[in-house]
Amino acid sequence: MRTSRDAPTRRIRAAVVGTGAIAAGSHLPALAALAAEGGLEVVAAVDVDTGAVQRFCADGGVPHGYTDLGRMLAEQRPDLVCICTPPTLHREQTVAALRAGAWVWCEKPPVPSLADFDAVEAEEGQEDDGGPYASIVFQHRFGSGARHVRRLIADGALGRPLVAHCQTTWYRDAAYYAVPWRGRWDTEGGGPAMGHGIHQTDLLLDLLGPWSEVRAMAGRLVHDVQTEDVSTALVRFGGGALATVVNSVLSPDEVSRIRIDCERATVELTHLYGHGNDNWRITPAPGVPAGEAAAWRDFGPDVPSSHLAQLRELVASMRAGQRPRSSGADGRTSLELVTALYKSAFTDTTVRAGDIGPGDPFYTALHGGAPGWAPAPATYEEASA
Structure with a gap:
């Protein structure tokens, strides 16, 4: 299992999954700030939209763009994966990154259900192995x-x-x-x-x-x-x-x-x-x-509270091989x-x-199947469409 514990001073290789507004406006600037200090490099980005990932890479100086997460993980072997996609994709993408040995920093809301969260937590590394771990973006609890x-x-x-x-x-x-x-x-x-x-x-x-x-x-x-x-x-x-x-x-x-x-x-x-x-x-x-x-x-x-404030602490946890705040039981409570x-x-x-x-x-499911709140069952025509 790969963690940063075996190379505490080398630059951390980061990748961004999902290249929409939150990735461009919050994650990339935070990553770029640490990259400018020499502690990190952004090696890849992933998006199902070829044009979107190409623009993101060109605007952000990211060297490798992909439309397939598995391929990116295999070829680039990032240490840290930032997940910036809609919530329904978080579980699958986080698990894939953890299984590839990468730590994960996932946008809120973490996943659509407690069952999904527990499935993600089950894929994390053991405490005595130093990870990898999946941390949730809860930047408001960070800062002075x-x-x-x-x-x-x-x-x-x-x-x-x-x-x-x-x-x-x-x-x-x-x-x-x-x-x-x-x-x-x-x-x-x-x-x-x-x-x-x-x-x-x-x-x-x-x-x-x-x-x-x-x-x-x-x-x-x-x-x-x-x-x-x-x-x-x-x-x-x-x-x-x-x-x-x-x-x-x-x-x-x-x-x-x-x-x-x-x-x-x-x-x-x-x-x-x-x-x-x-x-x-x-x-x-x-x-x-x-x-x-x-x-x-x-x-x-x-x-100030910010993605950068949380990312700094997350990177410090990676280098120490320690579970970061906003992961595991601490990330589940909200x-x-x-x-x-x-x-x-x-x-x-x-x-x-x-x-x-x-x-x-x-x-x-957060609606719990409750009448008036659970989605209406699909009609035969909708299911056949």
Whole structure:
């Protein structure tokens, strides 16, 4: 099995699978930044569209373009594969890369179901072999702001977390859902709880730790889609804190927000698609010494949340042969909560952590076959077309 442990100082060979907007706008710039520092080189790109991969390679200075993932893996033998394709392809492509000995950095949402995630995790290398591992792109938990607040909460400086709010209220029009794979369970996996709000959900879990139960509601209020276009949930955490989670694509005043009320301070993050130190605010409770509050507000050098921030840490993990954050059980927790949110909303029940496993219909599909939410069975004419 090939890992970077056997060559900790050589340049890591990276490849990009899927050459659409997220690859060109986020992954390639992050890869190029590390390449400019000499620690990495982008050796190949893959896309089923020949013209698209040719343009991507020409614009990004990528030497080899392919339309076949298997061929690229065999010929280029990359150390790291960045998966930037629609969610329905993530499982197959991630497994192929892992079996070829490459580490994987896969765009969110990770895969369409917990069953798919567990199948991917089963293909990862053993801990004592140093990988390879598959990490999910959850870049909002990386950067100086999230790191600083995580430390303050973990160390108990702010006191016990009590109340939290997690909000992803964005706006998407009919043209957005005209893209054929959007708004469909079999191709997108889910609606805003899965495809949009999972970033803030993941950050909330990274700050507060394990959740214990969820009670949720979902609606399809505007868009003609299979999935929901709005959801709300009440989540209880293992430490006792209660949180509301709101995900929407119906909100003209777009915002992403997390607020955590602790015993000694309120921490609030307000942004849209990424955050820096200035997007965080800490309000001390009455009686907190001014000097202590000032120390809380000192975030240090500003490292914005970004693909680059996560990629740096991932590459460091590769060189050390260590499991990266946002992989394995750590990467699964957000998907498990989103799955539980859907089950709660569609079955009108409280769902507890660990409830959903093999044999549960929500384990293999986020709609769980629920009436009114599961896709309608294909007609004879549709099946024969």
